Amino acid sequence: MDAGDTGSPAIQTENPSDTSGDDFSDSDNFMKLYEESLKSIQEGEVITGEIVQVGKEYVLVDIGYKSEGQIPIGEFKDPDGNLTARVGDQVEVLLEREADDEGAIILSKEKAAKIKIWDDIKDIYENEGVIKGTIVSRVKGGLSVDIGLQAFLPGSQVDLRPVRDMDALVGTEHEFKIVKYNKRRGNIVLSRRALLEAERLSLREKTLNSLEEGSILTGVVKNITDYGLFIDLGGIDGLVHITDMSWGRVGHPSEIHKIGDEITVKVLSFDRERERVSLGIKQLAPDPWGNAEEKYPVGTRVTGRVVSLTDYGAFVEVEEGVEGLIHVSEMSWTRKVRHPSQIVSVGDVVDTMVLNLDVGRKRISLGLKQVE
The missing domain is CATH 2.40.50.140 (Nucleic acid-binding proteins)
Known part of the structure; x- marks a missing residue:
C-alpha cells in the first residue's frame, strides 16, 4: 500500500508504563493552583485565621492557604508565661513570608496587633x-x-x-x-x-450658671497660701480667705486643710464679669457671738485655754471663735505681775470669771484672781 492509501489506519499502541508526561503535568497544575492561592494574600497583609494546632515551639494557623502558617509559641504567652492559644480560636495574623527556606509559611500575631494599633491610632487622631x-x-x-x-x-x-x-x-x-x-x-x-482642659471648660460653664451669693457648694482644695485656700469648684476657682476659715483663731490655713481635701463652702460674693468668687467656711455655722450674752453674763465662771500672751495680759479661748482677755491686773491678789508668763503659759487650761462683756465689739474681760 502506497503513501496515498486511505484504507484502515494503523493502530498505535501506548506504553502504559510511560506516565512521566502526566506526572509533570499534574505537578505543574498543582504548583499553579498553589501559587494562585498565594496571590490572593500578599506578604505584609493582615488576615484572620484559625488555630488548628498548638505545638511545643509553634502554633499552626489556617489562613486559607494550601498549608498552615506557623507562629512562634512565645507570641501566645501572657506576662506570667501562661499559654493563651487554643485550637479553634480566631486570630489576626500578619503574613511575614510566603515560605521560608524550609517551605513554611511564616506568620506573626504580635506584628499584626501592632499594625492594627497604628490603624486605630490614625483613626483616633483624625476623629x-x-x-x-x-x-x-x-x-x-x-x-x-x-x-x-x-x-x-x-x-x-x-x-x-x-x-x-x-x-x-x-x-x-x-x-x-x-x-x-x-x-x-x-x-x-x-x-x-x-x-x-476640655472637661474643666465644660464644668466651668455648668458651675458659672449655678453660682450665686449664698450658694453652698462642694469643692476641692487646689492650693494653699499664707492668706487662704484656693478651692476648685468645678472649672472655676474660689478663695477662702484665712479670716473666713473659722470663727476661731487660725495661725496658717495648712493647720486646718491640705491640698486635695474635699470641703463644703458658702459663696460670700461672686463677680461674674471678673469671675472672682469669695468663699467662706465659718459662715456655714452660726456666729458664736450671737448668743454670747446669754452664755457669758457677768459673774459667770468659765473654763478656757490660753492661746496667746501679750505684755498686758493673756487671751483665753472659751469656745471656738470666742476669746476673752485676762488683764495682768486681774491675775493675782497678792503678786505683782509684770508679765502674764509669770502666771500662765500658752496651752494652759484655766478657770476664769466674766468681769465684763461687750458683744458689739466682741470683747470679754476675764478675771483669774476672782476664782482663787
Whole structure:
C-alpha cells in the first residue's frame, strides 16, 4: 500500500508504563493552583485565621492557604508565661513570608496587633478621639505610656498643674488625646492635659450658671497660701480667705486643710464679669457671738485655754471663735505681775470669771484672781 492509501489506519499502541508526561503535568497544575492561592494574600497583609494546632515551639494557623502558617509559641504567652492559644480560636495574623527556606509559611500575631494599633491610632487622631493607656515608667522629659505601643507623655501634658511626684503615676491607667504621631519613626505623643482642659471648660460653664451669693457648694482644695485656700469648684476657682476659715483663731490655713481635701463652702460674693468668687467656711455655722450674752453674763465662771500672751495680759479661748482677755491686773491678789508668763503659759487650761462683756465689739474681760 502506497503513501496515498486511505484504507484502515494503523493502530498505535501506548506504553502504559510511560506516565512521566502526566506526572509533570499534574505537578505543574498543582504548583499553579498553589501559587494562585498565594496571590490572593500578599506578604505584609493582615488576615484572620484559625488555630488548628498548638505545638511545643509553634502554633499552626489556617489562613486559607494550601498549608498552615506557623507562629512562634512565645507570641501566645501572657506576662506570667501562661499559654493563651487554643485550637479553634480566631486570630489576626500578619503574613511575614510566603515560605521560608524550609517551605513554611511564616506568620506573626504580635506584628499584626501592632499594625492594627497604628490603624486605630490614625483613626483616633483624625476623629479627635481618646485612647486608654497605662503609664509604665518615668523617662527624660515626661512619662512612657503603653497604649499597645510605647508612647510619650510630656511632663507639661500630664495634668492641669505641674506634678511634683510623677513616679506616683507609674502603673495608673488614664485616657489620653493623641497630639501627633509618626508611624515611620514609631513616635506617638500624648496629652492628658488636653482632655482635662476640655472637661474643666465644660464644668466651668455648668458651675458659672449655678453660682450665686449664698450658694453652698462642694469643692476641692487646689492650693494653699499664707492668706487662704484656693478651692476648685468645678472649672472655676474660689478663695477662702484665712479670716473666713473659722470663727476661731487660725495661725496658717495648712493647720486646718491640705491640698486635695474635699470641703463644703458658702459663696460670700461672686463677680461674674471678673469671675472672682469669695468663699467662706465659718459662715456655714452660726456666729458664736450671737448668743454670747446669754452664755457669758457677768459673774459667770468659765473654763478656757490660753492661746496667746501679750505684755498686758493673756487671751483665753472659751469656745471656738470666742476669746476673752485676762488683764495682768486681774491675775493675782497678792503678786505683782509684770508679765502674764509669770502666771500662765500658752496651752494652759484655766478657770476664769466674766468681769465684763461687750458683744458689739466682741470683747470679754476675764478675771483669774476672782476664782482663787
